Amino acid sequence: MNQPAGRPHAASQSLPEPSRTPSEGLHCSHFMYRFRRDVLAGLSARRLRDGMRQFLAAVDPAEATRPEKLQRYIISGHKADFALMMMDADPLKIDAVHQAVVSGPLGAAVEATWSFVSMSEISEYVPSVPQYREKLIREGNAPDSPELAAKVAAYERRLPMMNQQRLSPDIPDWPAACFYPMNKSRVPGANWFMESSSLRQTLMAEHAQSGMAFAGRVSQLITVGVGLDDWEWMVTLWGRNPEHLKEIVYRMRFDQASAKYGEFGPFYVGYSATGEEILDHCRINV
Amino acid sequence: MNQPAGRPHAASQSLPEPSRTPSEGLHCSHFMYRFRRDVLAGLSARRLRDGMRQFLAAVDPAEATRPEKLQRYIISGHKADFALMMMDADPLKIDAVHQAVVSGPLGAAVEATWSFVSMSEISEYVPSVPQYREKLIREGNAPDSPELAAKVAAYERRLPMMNQQRLSPDIPDWPAACFYPMNKSRVPGANWFMESSSLRQTLMAEHAQSGMAFAGRVSQLITVGVGLDDWEWMVTLWGRNPEHLKEIVYRMRFDQASAKYGEFGPFYVGYSATGEEILDHCRINV
Amino acid sequence: MNQPAGRPHAASQSLPEPSRTPSEGLHCSHFMYRFRRDVLAGLSARRLRDGMRQFLAAVDPAEATRPEKLQRYIISGHKADFALMMMDADPLKIDAVHQAVVSGPLGAAVEATWSFVSMSEISEYVPSVPQYREKLIREGNAPDSPELAAKVAAYERRLPMMNQQRLSPDIPDWPAACFYPMNKSRVPGANWFMESSSLRQTLMAEHAQSGMAFAGRVSQLITVGVGLDDWEWMVTLWGRNPEHLKEIVYRMRFDQASAKYGEFGPFYVGYSATGEEILDHCRINV
Amino acid sequence: MNQPAGRPHAASQSLPEPSRTPSEGLHCSHFMYRFRRDVLAGLSARRLRDGMRQFLAAVDPAEATRPEKLQRYIISGHKADFALMMMDADPLKIDAVHQAVVSGPLGAAVEATWSFVSMSEISEYVPSVPQYREKLIREGNAPDSPELAAKVAAYERRLPMMNQQRLSPDIPDWPAACFYPMNKSRVPGANWFMESSSLRQTLMAEHAQSGMAFAGRVSQLITVGVGLDDWEWMVTLWGRNPEHLKEIVYRMRFDQASAKYGEFGPFYVGYSATGEEILDHCRINV
Amino acid sequence: MNQPAGRPHAASQSLPEPSRTPSEGLHCSHFMYRFRRDVLAGLSARRLRDGMRQFLAAVDPAEATRPEKLQRYIISGHKADFALMMMDADPLKIDAVHQAVVSGPLGAAVEATWSFVSMSEISEYVPSVPQYREKLIREGNAPDSPELAAKVAAYERRLPMMNQQRLSPDIPDWPAACFYPMNKSRVPGANWFMESSSLRQTLMAEHAQSGMAFAGRVSQLITVGVGLDDWEWMVTLWGRNPEHLKEIVYRMRFDQASAKYGEFGPFYVGYSATGEEILDHCRINV
Structure with a gap:
């Protein structure tokens, strides 16, 4: 093992004060x-x-x-x-x-x-405004069309609220919730961390699409456990009805991001x- | 992780009231x-x-x-x-x-x-009446024959009772039962959730056929744990005699749906x- | 999951009375x-x-x-x-x-x-008298020879006692015994339940041959846990001396039936x- | 198993006195x-x-x-x-x-x-001064240039301090730390211990590079558990802020040394x- | 499962008395x-x-x-x-x-x-005197040379002591020891028990060679758990210094016998x- 020993005494002019409070997120x-x-x-x-x-x-x-x-x-x-x-x-x-x-x-x-x-945190897979614009163009929107401009502008208005929801969510007043941790697999033949960034972006976008079908019935929060606990991510799902929790998880299991790469820990359902x-x-x- | 943050405040006109009671099933x-x-x-x-x-x-x-x-x-x-x-x-x-x-x-x-x-729940693998009709035609029944029409009509009459049995089963008055949870595997080379819907339908139909040989000796209930507990399904088998429980599980283990894709949790047998x-x-x- | 819901109310004319007592075995x-x-x-x-x-x-x-x-x-x-x-x-x-x-x-x-x-139970891999006869012919015995007839007759005489030993064994008066459960693997590349019946028969016959070398030193009982407990089989070995238990298990581990397909649970040795x-x-x- | 039985009575002229104190490290x-x-x-x-x-x-x-x-x-x-x-x-x-x-x-x-x-201990992957010089030449530095000589001299001056940090680290006065053990995998298709020494050197050098980006924010210690405990290495990371611990571990997970070969045990984060x-x-x- | 039921009543003329004491070893x-x-x-x-x-x-x-x-x-x-x-x-x-x-x-x-x-026990991988002689010849010793004869004679003198050390070891008066169980893997692609005897002999001889480099610093005992406990072998290493335990296990992990086929259980180090x-x-x- 030869990872750098770090340099605790390095020039700290640009370094933040030591703190337990993250610069972003909770x-x-x-x-x-x-x-x-x-x-x-x-x-x-x-x-x-x-x-x-x-x-x-x-x-x-x-x-x-x-x-x-x-x-x-x-x-x-x-x-x-x-x-x-x-x-x-x-x-x-x-x-x-x-x-x-x-x-x-x-x-x-x-x-x-x-x-x-x-x-x-704000996931690396959340498209920036320019990334979102490029995606729309790839999907067939004309680069100079007013429709494209309108969609991009709407995304730009929506993004801060969406990011805020990721960092510090408004929790819906619904009766049911489920909780489970997950990893992305690294076995030979299905190694998420060896895939290209663009493939990972595509798969996560598809996965997000699946989730959107449950808008109004399921709200979710993904938090990061990497370096902090035994799984890479923690999923919290709030459901208008417990059946929606079962349905969204079953539906998403067929997304390649889950089907091929997802590894799941214990599931808990509560009220x-x-x-x-x-x-x-x-x-x-x- | 970039799954949608949900939209708890989305227009809820068509959304059901928040509830712990599922719209179907128990x-x-x-x-x-x-x-x-x-x-x-x-x-x-x-x-x-x-x-x-x-x-x-x-x-x-x-x-x-x-x-x-x-x-x-x-x-x-x-x-x-x-x-x-x-x-x-x-x-x-x-x-x-x-x-x-x-x-x-x-x-x-x-x-x-x-x-x-x-x-x-009613499994996605239960054929609808039209699906059942198509299956019979694929198996050689003439599309316009009265035999086909009779079989379809019989299935149509039987289906609501079968579905009711799946949602809220009549439990037979037999001495033995066994209980075990299971997953469908997602390992490279045997990934159920990456298979086509038609292959999965075929394998599940074969699997159902195996079970039918035990009619009158074994009654079963499959419930869904996806999103709720650590395995995807829970199997409850009621047996006229404990030897039938051993026999049906052994017999079904050779079905491709189990042999290749089944992962089994703890088994319990009781009286x-x-x-x-x-x-x-x-x-x-x- | 679409396995048959069973038909608890099916015509039961030919069905046995509900019971905890198996029709064969203990x-x-x-x-x-x-x-x-x-x-x-x-x-x-x-x-x-x-x-x-x-x-x-x-x-x-x-x-x-x-x-x-x-x-x-x-x-x-x-x-x-x-x-x-x-x-x-x-x-x-x-x-x-x-x-x-x-x-x-x-x-x-x-x-x-x-x-x-x-x-x-009596394993599906115990040859019937006709199967045994065919096996001897495949091994070179002339179909009409008196030798073949004698061997078959001897097997026919021996078989009921051997089966009785499988169902309700005479337990030898020896000091040592070991106990362990096992599965046949279903991993891609070594899936016992996807192999042909004839290959499984051949491998089990070879495996039986290995065991015969320990006659008089080791006696064994294989019972079935499928559907009843967490492993498919339970192995009980009685040994004239504990060293024979170590030797037979080591020797058999090189048989393809074990080497490639065997998965073993906890081992216990006792006196x-x-x-x-x-x-x-x-x-x-x- | 045929490993040498050792020779406790071998000529011990050049052998150290029996001791619990290692000749190097703690x-x-x-x-x-x-x-x-x-x-x-x-x-x-x-x-x-x-x-x-x-x-x-x-x-x-x-x-x-x-x-x-x-x-x-x-x-x-x-x-x-x-x-x-x-x-x-x-x-x-x-x-x-x-x-x-x-x-x-x-x-x-x-x-x-x-x-x-x-x-x-000092890892086998820490380049010696000649190895470091060769690496710089491979990276394009002219063998006789004063720049090369200066870099090599700097490394030579820095190395003893770096090694001392590995053997007995100065621990920074930061609030957060995380701890986790790890193995290098030996599964077919990703067997670290079957790779050539030069590939392992290259991958570890890349991995070290990733870590250097966190200088001033993360300090680390890698200790060896091989032969002593259930994992091969133990990682201790000290962080100026807990978010840096999450970030460095996530960032490094994409390095081939981790993505393909890393197996991780339980993670603990503390203050x-x-x-x-x-x-x-x-x-x-x- | 069709392994022989044993024949507890077989002619026992040549069979040893039932006993808990092994005929060889402890x-x-x-x-x-x-x-x-x-x-x-x-x-x-x-x-x-x-x-x-x-x-x-x-x-x-x-x-x-x-x-x-x-x-x-x-x-x-x-x-x-x-x-x-x-x-x-x-x-x-x-x-x-x-x-x-x-x-x-x-x-x-x-x-x-x-x-x-x-x-x-005495491992099957300990060469007999003729096997040792053949190995020397394969390594280039002239079949009729006095050197060969001398080496073979020395081995013949040493072998009983070496075997005695395997059966009932002299334990060195050193401060440190470590203990761990191990298996040889049987996964597809790295199945020790499916390899030829000659490959296993070669790999074990290489492995023994690695160990010899630690003579005087590490003494070892390999005992057999097959059929008796949950792992196939138990390794006991005595070390002149705990650092030698770490070093020998790390060094040996690169031997193909360990790197490809070794599976290790819990490690304990003690004084x-x-x-x-x-x-x-x-x-x-x-």
Whole structure:
């Protein structure tokens, strides 16, 4: 292994100040939790009551300690009872919520069964305005036509909002969501990272097209885990109905970007809930 | 990753109301459980008696909280002591039964060792009436013959019942059942999702043919886990005799759809039981 | 997925009665167990004494509840302390012994670390009498020779005993045994289930030949896990000396049936023991 | 297996004294830890206070027992709460810190969830001065030019410092770090260890080039786990900002050395912290 | 599956008596252990003192119960705190030491985290004297030369000692050791068991050559796990210095026998220690 040892003492005139806050985008973490019923059974009524109060404060924190985004879900199946999804400029503000959930009298009965650490970013596959114009021309639009100009102008107006949605999404008020991490494969014969940039651009554009068919029924966020956690990307899908989650993932599996190159980790499906609803559903009560 | 960010604010005139209830089919969950004998050993006789009563109520719930389908099984081997298989329009009604099982005095001694979250649906591989007609013609039936017309008419009459069976099955009163999840492979050289639709149709029709040989001995349900859990499909087989479960799975393994493309998860075999029979078999008593 | 939904209501005139008892062969389960020393340390002398008595009764049950075959082994290494191997027509009779082992005062200190659920059967690769005759002719025996007739007659006499040994084996009184599950691979380039029946017959016959060299030193039983547990087959080898187990498995690994197509699960080696010897070896005493 | 049995009694005139101290480089270990909240909940205030004091002493040991390098991090996500990274000539001095962390009243509530054992070394891919000179000539520098001589002289001056950085790095005072182990693949079609030395040299030089683009933002250390732990190398990256860690790993994934041959283990991202900050963040307090 | 059912009742005139003792070689087990600090914390001073005494007796047993070889190591990293490596003609004598370690007051706080069960043997790849003579001739030695005769005679004198070292090794008095299991791969394109015997002989001879370069610095033992445990071979390397362990494994990874066909399990590195040193290092004291 002969990668550069770096130069910590290099001229730092143009270097940013050391910081945990990214220059663009937010830190993002997904946490899956299960209640340990054997530990719960040993709590006195008083400790349980205190624990429930602290739990509700932990999953719905006060302004000062509240991450920029914080979503709560009841999770189906045995892999988790509930989930938190959080985004903030400071990763430790996010992790502090996790620490609060596993602390206190109820925390001893909360087991984190899975998590994923990632960051939001604007993907390299989002076309710039000139790239978008070239794409339209390749698709048959006349270079000097007013139609082309109008489309490009519309894209230019839309792009900042779309990018903002990628960096810090507006989360729809829908009941269902699913979460899963993924890699692009690097096996001989299907190695995404050995493909040309243009092929990757084409495949990702096709993939985006598939997703557009679900506008209004599915909203999605792709965050990056490369260098931070065990998979390269984390996918969060919000669904107007859980059936749309099943449908979009099945439909996209036939896109070459997924069919040939996609490797998928664990899937979790959940339903938006308040802290009280989580406790109630899980029958945590005094 | 450049999939569309969705458009939560898109014109929603034609969009359904947000809901957890699918427009077609049911949610379906399989749960595998094991009793923790170390925890059981610490329960007082009184708590054990209370726990048994609550357990029996949990696995045989009253009308109001009872999912549309609820089956109970004793499971062979060490991976689980018992299983629940449930279907309902509301996923949280299903999960509420699970929460009831792991709650209460006995719940602390119940460990969920595996589960699978899926939904029932009508597969894309079920031929429509016109597709069925074309298939018969390809197989040599004369286009204008009364025989063809009769077969098509029969299929047309049978189809709604078959589809209903797929969405909300009548479960036979047989002693044995087995459960396993599966994927279609996407490895270079055997990538199901890169094959043409017609090849996939052909292979699935052959596969269906294999299954028909077991009519009256095996009944099956395929539910979809794509986007919801770690495998793409969940297979539930009910058997008149456990040997039929072994035979059908072995026989089908030689079908190209399985031999070349099938990837299988954990298998569980169990025997239909009441709550009392589960407790009795597992020697949970005061 | 479009496999037939079955027809639970099909004409059942020729169908057998629903049953857990196979029409041929026996259910077979292997259980691996480890004593939990932390739990043992907390047992009072009285509970330990009661637990030991119940343990001895569980692994050596009375006539009425005793499965047709029941073998006990001390297991080497840390994966298990002891094992049970059982066969019976009723799977719940087998599982009842397991439930007895993990119940009672000592049961809380017994952890089942692995198991395998299978059934005995006559393999499709056992030649019928006519197949055997044809094989001898292919090998050069003259069709009308008295030698051929004698060999065929001998096979015909031997076959029922051999098949009985496959369905319900006589277990030799030898000290050592090993246990492991296996699959036949389905990877591109080595897909057993895509090979022709005749190639599979040939490879299995060669494989059988390798095994015959160990007659008198190794006895074996192959049971089927397809549809019942996570591997397709379970192999049980009894050895006159543990070195024969190592030798036969090494020798057979070069057979094409294993070298190219075999996939192997966990291996366990053990030594025949009574319940008392298991407790004594594991230093469970008052 | 026929590897030489070694010759412990061979003439040892030229052999070094037996020792745990390498002739060059340092032992290096990474430890990931999680607090067990169920155990913590059972500690009395007094034991917790004692435990916290011992914990702080363990992660910030006195001169005599302090390894040459000792770094502490808060880890994001559920896989660990905190991490230690240590280097020393004596491996048992490193392991003694680990033993101190898991001992004492708080140690019972500390679970080591992952670790990696490695050693620092000068990679075979670091060009020697003559190799560096030849490389410059291949790149077009005139063999007798003063420019070439100057570059070679500069490299010669820089090399000892660079090597020292590889053996015993100066660790930058930056907030973020990530850790992950890796292998070079040996699958048919992408077998690093079957490639020629010159191809491997070329690919590693390209890879080094990618890393240099991050000088001042990322500093790295590659240590060797071959023969010592489950992966061949351990990568430690220190980042001025966590976004640089994500960026360098993503950027390098397209280098052939990674894209084709890299296999990656678990990733951990953390933030530099004192012992007090770790306890505070994890809400361990009386 | 159609492997022979064995013939337990075959004429046994030439068969050895049933026995656990191999006719050649020794049983060999490696055990990795970790102290459970949560259990330790609950032991009274008296039980801890008793437990320490019993632990020291268990890892340094009296003559009558002491296996022929018994080595103790402190293990680096979190996967184990200490290890035992034992060899004996009777496998239950080895397992009895393991049972003693996990029994008694301290045993409840000892968790076996890994083990490997194997047997020593003389590999099929050790050349016989005639094979060695032929090899020398192939390498250019004149068939009738006194040099050849001398080399062959030397090999003939050395061979019994070398074989004895393989069956029951003299273990060098060096500080470091590493342990790992391995398989030979059977994937399409790199299937060791499908290669010709002569290619395997050649590759193993090359591999042996690599090892000889480390004579005096590394001593090794290869034992066989085929049929006994989850990997085919177990490698034990003793090193004069831990850096030699890293170097030999790295060097050998480029041999075709490893590069193309080797599959490696978990690696453990440790340092020779007495029972007292293990307790002291792990801070087990009253």
